[in-house]
Amino acid sequence: MLQKVICVDDDPIALLLSKLVISKVNFASQxxxxxxxxxxxxxxxKPETIEENSNSKQPLLILLDLNMPVMDGWEFLEQFSTKxxxxYATTKIILLSSSIDPNDIKKSKDFSMVVDFLPKPLTKEMLELISEKIET
Structure with a gap:
């Protein structure tokens, strides 16, 4: 079980489904x-989030949507990788998107912290696959 997963999505239903699946299979405690x-x-x-991450022995996992208002997934990845x-050197990011554009999949490979590009919605089977990919 991971200590923490961050789900980033502007769709409240997608967030709710992700939380339900993650909770149901005891994938993360937070x-x-x-x-x-x-x-x-x-x-x-936040300094406390950075400190908590540096004290954790487990990688942080971020499930990231691409198409969102204010700051989309690509802008997030750019800022995350520069700032x-x-x-967050051990952080793993899974792009969880409804996009089927091959250019998006290709572009995601430009970011070393992105370990996979998966279609929405999140499923129990996807979490099993993610577990295998993020084991350190």
């Missing part, structure tokens, strides 16, 4: 939800 990339960045930039990559 689930944080953010409605856009900016909210997620603000959460990750926070050092503090």
């Amino acid at each position: 689930i944080i939800t953010c409605v856009n990339g900016e909210e997620a960045m603000k959460y990750l930039e 926070l990559q050092e503090q």
Whole structure:
């Protein structure tokens, strides 16, 4: 079980479904939800969040949607990789999107912290696959 998962999505139903699936299979002890990339960045930039992450022996997992208002997934990845990559070196990001654009999948490979690109909605089977990918 992971200590913490952050779900970033502007769709309240997608967030609710993700939380339900994560809880049901005991995938993480804490689930944080953010409605856009900016909210997620603000959460990750808090000194207490950075400290908590550096004291954790488990990688932080972020489930990130691409298409959101205010700050989309691509903008989040750009800012994360320039501002926070050092503090969150073990963080793994899964892009969870309804996009089927092959260019999005190709672009996601430009970010070292992105370990997979999966279609919405999140399922129990996806969590099993994610577990295998993020084991350190």
